[in-house]
Amino acid sequence: MTLNFEIEQRPDFAILVAKLSKDQKIQAEPSAMASMDPHIKMKTGMKGGLLKSVGRALGGESFFVNTFTAEGAPGEVVFAPGPMGDMQHYHIEESGPSLCLQRGSYVANTEGVEVTGKWDGVKGFFSGEGMVLLKATGSGDIFFNTFGALIDLDVTGDYYVDTGYIVAFEDTLSYQITTVPGLGIGQKLKTFFLGGEGLVCKFSGQGKLWIQTRCVKPFINWVHPFRPHKKSSS
């Protein structure tokens, strides 16, 4: 079933306006719902088998999704991600490439698309950077968001991308996590977060790659002084 949708307020505060037909379903990232018609029913479930092997280092979240159904009549659900940025739609077909996407960029998908955190090659990304890579296969629509602007790159040759800025890529690309000597400050200075270590992902082959222009690591370093202090227990 194709989805009737609009992505509004691009490129800075992109929201997905999903216009569901009668009894049509859409799955989405928890807490992404901003507003909706009253007869839309929401149910929570777990997906992807990500749970046990994933510790706090990987963002600490299990992959729950919410399913929204337009019960009995067509209806609208508006989805808004957490960070400011853009949103992209990608159509997946069984015969075409699968899409790899960063966990924090997942917004929603239609029925017929399988999104999982357990797949071959996923270990390559467990570099302690807190980035979890999901894979989307099947047939249907998937939506992903960015923190900052979206840059669309057609890779033809070697390219290095700092791992925090990777949003999504077609699985026709091959990738390898590597370090660039001289890029980070390494052991020279203790940083609050695992930053500045010079970890990049080297992409080669041919395929589409989407990157974002902001990433969570430096943002967290910036926001750290504004966090409340833990109250000592009396």
Next chain:
Amino acid sequence: MNVEIKHRPAFATVFVTLAPGESIIAESDAMASMSSNVGMRTRFNGGFFPAILKKLFGNESLFINEFFCESGESAQVVLTQPTPGDIEQIDLAGESLFFQPGAYVASTPGVKVSMAWAGLASWFGGEGLFRLRVHGKGSVWFGGYGGVYQRPIKGEYIVDTGHLIAYDPSLTLSIGLSGGLFSSFFGGEGFISRVKGEGKVYMQSRSMDGLASWTNGHLY
């Protein structure tokens, strides 16, 4: 007075040019910069709700200042909001509008700004204990985190707490759960606001709660 909203929608900022003697009312944190011939005075400090109550129930304090041109030449005041986002202008001809207190940016002197009690249900649902009421004749500028989108309501609409910024007083708000008990909390949506009646509701396309959850998910 000449008012221009520039850098919409990501960083909407109100550029005000005041003629001698003219003034504009604004949230006191809103001043980004101003020419040296602008004077300021306090207009409102939250009314009769004691500051301690506001501290206990959330950051609902509202301080409003009047910025006026104090020389014989025109003056400039640049007004902004704490979060990136859009700013809308509404011209009132005697009617009222309700806002989440954080949404108010500025207004012309003929518009009355007051705090109203929103009810415990509203606080419990995460919308805050107080809401702002503006009414009178003049213009009011309000904004939010993200872009502003609206829906005309005829019947009912559901808005996630944190995304609601303003609504016509003809609408009523009630708090509900987003799904069943399990879904509401494990599903991350929590409470929602049911907006009923006939009128317009204004929403922001991002929320501080949403940003905080996203950030907290990455924090140690």
Next chain:
Amino acid sequence: MQIELVGKPAGTAARVTLAQGETLTAEVGAMIAMSSQLQVTTASKTKGGKGGVLKGIKRMFSGESFFLNSFTATAQGQEVIVAPSLIGDIVHHQLTGGTLVVQGSSWLASGVDIDIDTTFQGLVAGMFSGEGLFWVKCSGTGDLLLNSFGAIYTIDVKDGYTVDSGHIVAFEDTLEMKVGKASKSLVGSILGGEGLVCKFTGQGKLYCQTHNPPSFGQSLGQNLKPRS
């Protein structure tokens, strides 16, 4: 070098294409993507360094110091994409002699012929969370990239101008700046949380940003997990 600003106005990044042997110096952590054959080095720039000021700078960046990455092209046309940590814009300023005083967190990158002096006096204590407001003096000729939280607007100062301290990006050093508390007529909630304003006199260009990082940080911060 050729500089293309992409992702405007809120997620702006600078896509820099370098000629062979050309170098771009940027803040550590600013690199998003780069051609694989670029030569990268790290250095800490402390021109005429005074130990005390270096400590202040360290505090400013909450544990990160003012370390710099230099990207040098080994062949024509290699590129590097850099971006700041906060949402906002980037302005490409061409320095042709003269000096631009830049707010510390607004400096993103510059060509190697620009002298970056981080020891300029003007460390003002009392900003949010004990961090000082510090300035970087940029002089020389070449390309300078500044970032802003919000959009950037320019004021041509002639008769004096007042800016809330969280809103300054950079100013020409022909202007004189005095930092102080906001006018005593402002009671109650203080501007940007600290009540510090910068009053400019003289004549020159002033770059301001429409949004205030400590204000935003404070709004968000209170909803975050406490720090240990």
